[in-house]
Amino acid sequence: MKVLVAMSGGVDSSVAAARLVAAENDVVGVTMKLWGGESDTGCCSVSDVDDARRVAQQLGIDHHVWNFGDDFESRVVGPYVEAHRHGATPNPCIECNRHLKFDRLLRRALAVGFDAVATGHHARIVERPDGTRRLARGADAAKDQSYVLYVLGQAELARTLLPVGAMTKDEVRAEAGALGLRTADKPDSQDVCFITSTAGRGGFLGRRLDLHAGRVVDGDGRQVGSVAAVELVTVGQRRGLGLPGGGSPRYAVDVDVAAAIVRVGPESELQRDTVVLERMVWADGPVEGRVGAQCAAHGAARPAAVTPTSARPGLGDAGPASAVVRFDRPGRRVAPGQSVVLYQGDEVVGGGIAGG
Amino acid sequence: MPEQLAYLDHAATTPLRPEARAAMLSWLGERFGNPSGAHRVARTARQAVDEARDAVAEAVACQPGDVVFTSGGTEADNLAVRGVHAARPGQVLCSAIEHDAVLGPVASVGGDTVPVDERGVIDLDALAGALAPGVTLVSVMAANNEVGTVQPLPEVAEVVRHLAPAAALHTDAVQAAPWLDLPGLVAGADLVSLSSHKLGGPQGVGALVVRRGTPLRAQALGGGQERELRSGTHNVAGIAGFAAALRATLATRDETAARVRGMRDRLARGLVAAVPGTVVTGAGGGPGRLPGCLHLCLPRVESEALLYLLDEAGVCASAASACASGAQQASHVLAAMGVPAERSRGALRLSLGWTTTEADVDHALATIPAAVARLQAAAA
Numbered sequence: 001m002k003v004l005v006a007m008s009g010g011v012d013s014s015v016a017a018a019r020l021v022a023a024e025n026d027v028v029g030v031t032m033k034l035w036g037g038e039s040d041t042g043c044c045s046v047s048d049v050d051d052a053r054r055v056a057q058q059l060g061i062d063h064h065v066w067n068f069g070d071d072f073e074s075r076v077v078g079p080y081v082e083a084h085r086h087g088a089t090p091n092p093c094i095e096c097n098r099h100l101k102f103d104r105l106l107r108r109a110l111a112v113g114f115d116a117v118a119t120g121h122h123a124r125i126v127e128r129p130d131g132t133r134r135l136a137r138g139a140d141a142a143k144d145q146s147y148v149l150y151v152l153g154q155a156e157l158a159r160t161l162l163p164v165g166a167m168t169k170d171e172v173r174a175e176a177g178a179l180g181l182r183t184a185d186k187p188d189s190q191d192v193c194f195i196t197s198t199a200g201r202g203g204f205l206g207r208r209l210d211l212h213a214g215r216v217v218d219g220d221g222r223q224v225g226s227v228a229a230v231e232l233v234t235v236g237q238r239r240g241l242g243l244p245g246g247g248s249p250r251y252a253v254d255v256d257v258a259a260a261i262v263r264v265g266p267e268s269e270l271q272r273d274t275v276v277l278e279r280m281v282w283a284d285g286p287v288e289g290r291v292g293a294q295c296a297a298h299g300a301a302r303p304a305a306v307t308p309t310s311a312r313p314g315l316g317d318a319g320p321a322s323a324v325v326r327f328d329r330p331g332r333r334v335a336p337g338q339s340v341v342l343y344q345g346d347e348v349v350g351g352g353i354a355g356g
Numbered sequence: 357m358p359e360q361l362a363y364l365d366h367a368a369t370t371p372l373r374p375e376a377r378a379a380m381l382s383w384l385g386e387r388f389g390n391p392s393g394a395h396r397v398a399r400t401a402r403q404a405v406d407e408a409r410d411a412v413a414e415a416v417a418c419q420p421g422d423v424v425f426t427s428g429g430t431e432a433d434n435l436a437v438r439g440v441h442a443a444r445p446g447q448v449l450c451s452a453i454e455h456d457a458v459l460g461p462v463a464s465v466g467g468d469t470v471p472v473d474e475r476g477v478i479d480l481d482a483l484a485g486a487l488a489p490g491v492t493l494v495s496v497m498a499a500n501n502e503v504g505t506v507q508p509l510p511e512v513a514e515v516v517r518h519l520a521p522a523a524a525l526h527t528d529a530v531q532a533a534p535w536l537d538l539p540g541l542v543a544g545a546d547l548v549s550l551s552s553h554k555l556g557g558p559q560g561v562g563a564l565v566v567r568r569g570t571p572l573r574a575q576a577l578g579g580g581q582e583r584e585l586r587s588g589t590h591n592v593a594g595i596a597g598f599a600a601a602l603r604a605t606l607a608t609r610d611e612t613a614a615r616v617r618g619m620r621d622r623l624a625r626g627l628v629a630a631v632p633g634t635v636v637t638g639a640g641g642g643p644g645r646l647p648g649c650l651h652l653c654l655p656r657v658e659s660e661a662l663l664y665l666l667d668e669a670g671v672c673a674s675a676a677s678a679c680a681s682g683a684q685q686a687s688h689v690l691a692a693m694g695v696p697a698e699r700s701r702g703a704l705r706l707s708l709g710w711t712t713t714e715a716d717v718d719h720a721l722a723t724i725p726a727a728v729a730r731l732q733a734a735a736a
Contacts (some may be wrong), residue, residue: 066660111734
């Protein structure tokens with residue numbers, strides 16, 4: 001099989017490439033150049049491209065660098081900034097997977113003659129008896145990345161390989177070490193690639209947005225604190241609200257960016273038993289009934305029931321474009337913009353983005 | 357590996373000429389020496405550098421003492437821009453289609469760019485409008501590296517002399533040197549940048565011609581080599597190879613240019629006929645284009661995908677300038693020419709050179725239309 005492996009310069013995609021070569025595929029490596037600005041954590045600095053290229057050389061495969069910076073800006077970074085303007089906090093890695101890795105890159109790979117694209121994500125693709133495919137959790141529960149890949153539909157799953165999904169991270173590192181790959185001991189990338197740890201989210205957004213000071217009020221509308229930038233407050237946030245010490249903990253329960261008001265309240269006000277999901281993507285058609293709903297990249301799925309609601313058809317996959325998820329037990333409200341991914345057992349059946 | 361290889365990226369670098377290789381070999385073996393020394397080993401090295409200096413001076417029609425050897429075109433451009441600005445602070449102007457090796461230094465000293473027209477030729481009226489007595493340096497390339505348009509340097513020199521008589525004129529002649537009559541073209545320039553590896557010499561060596569009286573402050577300080585304008589022990593092998601390549605280029609230049617121009621035109625005609633909607637960039641009017649350069653915008657394809665397919669089929673080409681990681685970048689040259697972004701997405705530069713053969717052109721003509729059709733079908 002002719003496979004294009006997306007090599008970030010990290011250990012996972014290095015081993016993914018090595019495994020594909022060992023399995024006698026016709027393998028070519030590509031590094032996506034996504035971000036031209038400052039980065040200290042990310043996947044497309046020159047030194048990461050160097051690592052990817054050097055691993056490709058060691059494996060004896062060709063390596064290319066493809067620049068998708070224009071789409072990364074318009075499809076990932078721009079919307080990320082815009083969402084904050086409206087008080088939402090999206091996950092840019094999911095949008096990158098949706099628009100860049102499994103759209104731009106996959107389409108180009110197919111156009112130039114590849115059969116599939118491979119990545120180093122920790123997730124698996126399983127085939128069901130009826131021939132449909134589903135994304136499933138990776139073998140290493142602590143490193144599972146199925147959450148950020150829920151946007152893959154049948155067409156993408158059929159053309160995607162995840163060679164390290166059945167391995168633990170320790171096994172990946174051990175294999176990289178045994179092969180003598182220079183990325184064997186490279187630290188995992190953790191954060192959003194276009195935000196530096198020194199400037200942080202606030203520093204990045206501050207260069208792109210006019211940030212506005214906001215009043216922090218209690219349930220009766222009395223001002224109890226203040227924030228320097230209302231756009232940077234996330235629902236559920238407790239620190240950094242300028243609240244006086246003592247008393248029972250209070251959290252941001254509502255953020256009104258237009259009015260520059262953050263309302264705080266006790267934990268109980270954050271408790272919700274439902275969340276409405278928009279831009280739903282279903283793995284193989286809408287599912288109704290029992291699911292596990294995972295509300296963050298790392299964390300457990302919570303028992304819940306999902307009801308597809310036919311609101312806005314025609315957003316990609318056939319079927320309802322929104323859904324209501326009712327949790328068995330109330331829990332912390334999902335911040336607007338966050339993705340909620342629905343599982344049956346270890347398999348992803350769909351996911352969507354929490355509305356306001 | 358593809359069965360046939362057509363190297364059509366001479367504007368990026370050229371194969372080493374045998375004359376250059378021969379001139380270098382002795383310096384990579386039995387001979388060595390620091391030209392600044394005071395003994396017989398040093399003197400032989402000094403002689404090699406002096407003879408190379410004569411060759412460059414002859415090619416440009418300047419005094420041997422005007423030639424400052426550098427590590428290449430980029431260093432020559434940096435020395436020219438930053439060196440003049442350091443010696444005589446003032447306003448710096450350059451064309452909007454300069455190589456990054458000029459744009460970067462010009463931006464670093466707070467300079468401005470002068471627009472070009474839709475053919476990629478500097479707008480002389482705009483230049484005249486921007487010139488003022490406070491301008492101390494104007495930098496306009498002799499020919500562009502992406503689209504190959506030759507700039508009207510004599511006219512530029514005249515405008516500068518007239519409106520900003522105190523300004524120095526620099527020209528990056530890196531791409532022009534293999535093809536054009538340099539003495540005539542750069543006669544009005546005070547500073548001229550050259551690069552060895554664009555004309556069949558080794559990489560890592562070049563020169564800045566600094567005509568007598570031009571204000572210039574060294575940017576690399578140290579042992580005071582090169583009339584104290586560029587310190588550092590000479591790259592003797594590289595300099596000898598550069599000079600040999602330059603001599604070989606000049607000896608066959610007109611004949612090579614005519615032959616390559618014919619092949620370039622056949623390639624252009626063939627591609628325009630085979631791929632409907634193809635636009636040849638910078639065609640028509642003006643002082644013309646370099647014989648080796650063919651820049652096209654192909655419809656409904658993405659350069660990177662096309663380059664991938666061409667590479668697979670053994671056609672080595674490029675799109676615009678590549679950054680350090682190897683990724684293709686949006687072209688500031690096409691943007692300055694007003695080429696719509698949609699069209700510049702399908703940019704392809706095919707650059708022919710002294711080793712190009714009719715078989716290379718045949719291979720390109722057999723490969724490129726099919727690759728374009730395949731990508732267009734996939735996008736449909």
